[in-house]
Amino acid sequence: MHAFRYTYTFLFFLLMMLPQVLQAQELYSGHVLSAQTEQPLQGVTVTASSGEQGISNENGYFSLATATAPARLVFSYIGYKTEIITNPGAGQELRVLLQPGAASLQEVVITGYETNRPLLQTAGAVSIIEREVIERFDESSIVRAVNTVPGVRMEERAPSSYRISIRGSSLRSPYGIRNVKLYYDGIPFTEANGTTALNLMDAANIGSIEVLKGPTGSIYGAGTGGTVLLEPRRAADGEQSLEVGAMTGSFGLRRYTATARVGGEKSSILVQYARQEYDGHRQQSAVDREVLLLSSEFKPSDKRTISANLVYSDLYYELPGGLTQEQYEQDPSQARGGMFGSVAQNASMNQEGVNVGLKQAYRFSEQFRNTTSVYGLHRFRNHPFNTDYERNTNQEMGGRTSFAYDAQLGSIGTTVTAGGEFQRGFEAARTYDNNGGTPGDLRTDDEVVAKSGFAFAQAEFELPADFIATAALSLNDTRYEITRLHQAGSGSYRYNRDFESVLSPRVALLKQLTEEVSIHASVSSGFSPPTEEEILTSDGQLNEELEAEKGTNYEAGVRGFGLNGRLSFDLVAYYFRLKETIVSRQDVSSVAVFRNVGSTNQKGIETSIGYTLVDEPTQQLSLLKVWTSYTFSHFRFDEYQQDENDYSGNELTGVAPHTATAGLDLNTRFGLYLHLTANYSDEVPLNDENTIYADNYLVAGARLGVKKRLGQHFGLEVFSGVDNVTDKKYSLGNDLNAFGGRFFQPAPGRNYYGGLSLKYTL
Structure with a gap:
């Protein structure tokens, strides 16, 4: 409680110290x-x-x-x-x-590079997931919505156990989200130790998602995977409404939401509660999650905007464990068995957490502005695993500030942006013997301090002939301080690891060929130190030899519109060379251990195309459009020697060479809508030896609903849907390099859902 009091005092004090200057508007x-x-x-x-x-x-x-x-x-x-x-x-x-016109989905304003430009004027590989894309599925998770964009792969090893890969392998993520930086309303959601508990958030909390692919260290610090920017839900100006929703589905899915919105010219407040329960499509795969969101924005003056967000979550989910090929073929609904089976050991995760963030945008003068954010979080984890029992408590605080200055260098418009970010986290981590789901004898007792920070600068130039040039640079630093208070069979000791500060540059150039087409190219480098979970593994062992990954990315792309705005397209090709690549393998106790293995070559193509066949809002059939995204990944180990085995030239573990998603959207003037989606994945190598593969699969789903106004104040939506309509048996979120051949995490078979929402507007 004392730490919380100090955290909130710090947040309030820092906000009050921001400069206040009166300016004309x-x-x-x-x-x-x-x-x-x-x-x-x-x-x-x-x-x-x-x-x-x-x-x-x-x-x-x-x-x-x-x-x-x-x-x-x-x-x-x-x-x-x-x-x-x-x-x-x-x-x-x-x-x-x-x-x-459907083209607006690709022409939204991009905030990721802090330039507030339309996508057509943004030199970088960016994908946008709007609120409407999230709502085209059942909202029990955001996995299917994220997988509609090329170059991004999101998986669930178990319900609510997320894993994200952007232009890279999942080798570093046997569980959880690593090597991808996440922000919520511009405030760090990834912790100082490099991990992200995205499952503490509900899909209903997210307004939109920007995905920046490849190294973005010049703006967002350490990382070679990419950056995900989550925007919170907001109340619209003048909106006063109450909304409730309920949904039920196969395998005991039950979901309830309640939302209150009040929006005005000077303020916006949204309060939302979401509860989700799921009995599970496998043994030991149930979920129970409650999330409370407070999202607010205030404009105390014309020059200042302050936003405040609070996310409280109480999450429990079970871990069924991986299956062997024989078990997977025999009965995909079973959980891992044996003496250390998931049911016998109550393998599960219980997390309770609260994130509080404050952000202020302030303009000093006509050319000079600042955005500053501060945050604090507290998270408790109670985690019986198959072979041990973990109990962790995290407390963290940090902040980010960014200054921007607009200038005119002769005929060249210039925007210079500079700032920094700092995070400090403290974790008390203990591991015990797991005696049938209850903690036994203490194995290790650690205190971990993680510090992460960087400074950055960026200059953007509007050159003649519709060229836009960008140059950016950041200096990154990460440090871990581990104090072992207890270890069975040995004494206490301290271990400090300070990763060498690294410069991460990025240069980009964009040429707008016409009002509807632009081309862009960029070169960027990334630096990604190991996370705390990679240095301090779940069995309490210290991995002192692990080094940071470093890589350089080259890319070029073209995007735009055609056929009177009915056609939208985006094409990017890239080459990424990664050194000191970190991979994971499971040991005999199923604990993931991590090692550096030479280098990898990653070449890829990402495409997305949309075409609107019908766009007549006044007609009975008001909208009919089709869209598709495709990703080609030619990922190989360049240099990889493990003992006597040479895996150089092998396919990168966990990466499908080809993935694609396609959809059809239909709307009618009287409120009826239909969304069809199909997702394909090529076969995936499951071990570094490339001797075991997960089969390719094609799954499809649909959602049918109707939205109607009921009088002046009420709005009603009724919907139903089906996923995996062909009842395809496939594995999603495979365990890579798994010991004992337990590679497979079966996905749900054919499942149905239905629900309604009722909204009252004052």
Whole structure:
């Protein structure tokens, strides 16, 4: 409790110390309407090139104050083409007409590189997952939504046990999320020790997702995998509503949500509660999760915006364990058996945590602005495993600040951004014997301090002939301090590991060929130190020889639109060379151990294409579009010698050479909708020797529903769906290099769900 009090005092003090300067403001207001019906559009995002944002209310009205006259206002709304107004006039009512069109999904404003530009003007491989994509599935998890974008692979080894891979192998992630940095509302969600407890969050908490692929250390610090930016749900300007929802499905799925929203010109508050229960499609695979979200945003003055978020979660899920090929073929619903079986040892995870974050955006002058965030978290983990029992407590605090300055170098518009980030975490970690699901004798007792930080700088230049050039650099540092208070059979000791500070540069160049097509290229390097769980394994052993990964990425791409906006496309090719690659193997006790193995070569192509066949909001069939994404991965071990075995040239473990997702979306004017989705994965090597493979698979699903207005105040949605409609038997989230041949984690067979939501708007 004392640590919490100090954390909150620090957060409050740091916010109060932010500079406060009065500046003149420019005001832009008006109405946003549908170009075809001239009806007001609620929820349109209005973004100024100077960084400020606003949202239109139920009457389509928006009001946006800026400290300086922006070069452009960007109006973006799902289902409509993005509209950009250059050099808008302040003080006059604007009338903005948005044309319907699926292209807006690819033309949203990108915040990931802190430039607030449309995707067409962003030099980098970026994928966007909007709220509508998350809602096209059942929301019991975000796995299927994330897997709609190319170059990204998300898996569930067990329900609520997430693993994410971006342009790389899952070798470092036998469980959990590593080598991928996550932020929630611009605030670090990945902890100082390099791990991310994304399963503490519910899919309903997320408004949208930006995925930055490849090394992004120049802005987001250490990491060779990529960065995921999660935006929270917000109440729209002028919205006052209450919404409740319920869903039920196969294998005992039960889900309940309740949301309250109050949005005004100066404030926005959203409170949401979600409860999910699941009996499990296998033995020992049940889930029980409760999540409370408080998402708020305040504008105490025209120059300042403050947001505050709180996520409290209580999560329990069971771990069925991996199966051998014979067990998988015989009965995929069984759990790992034997003396140390999952049922006998109650293999499970019980986590309770709270994350609190505060962020302030502040403008000092017409050219100078700052964004600063601070956060604190507390997490408790109670984890009986097949061969041991872990009890951990984490407390952490940290912050991030970023300063941006707009300048004019002759005829060249320039934006310089600089800042830093620091995280400090403390963990009390204990391991015990597992006696049938209860802790036995104490094995190890450790105190771990993790410190991670970096400083960064970036310059962006608007060059003649529609070129945009970017140069960025960061200096990263990570340190672990481990104090062993107890170890069975030996005494206590201290172990410190300070990874050498590393510079991570990035340079990028974009050329906008036309108003609808642009090309881009970039070179970036990444640095990824081992996580605490890789240095201090779950059986309490210290891995003192592990080194950080380092890699360089080269990429080039083209994106744009065609056929009067009905066609959207995005194509990226890349080559990534990774040195000191970290891989994992299971020992005889099923504990993951980690080693550096030379280098890997990773070459790939990522594509996404969408085509709108029908886009007539006033007709009975108002929207019909098809889309697909495809990923080609040619990943190989370049140099890999293990004892007497040479695996150089082998396929990288855990990576499918080909993956693809395709979908069809249909909407009608009276509210009926249909979403069809199919997902394909090529066979996957499950061990470094390339002697065992998971079979390829093709699974499909559908969701059918209707949304209707009931009078002036009520809105109703009723829906039903099916996943894995062909009842395909496949493994998702395989255990790589598993001891005893326990590679396979069976996914659910054919399953159904249905539910409804009722919304009352004041």
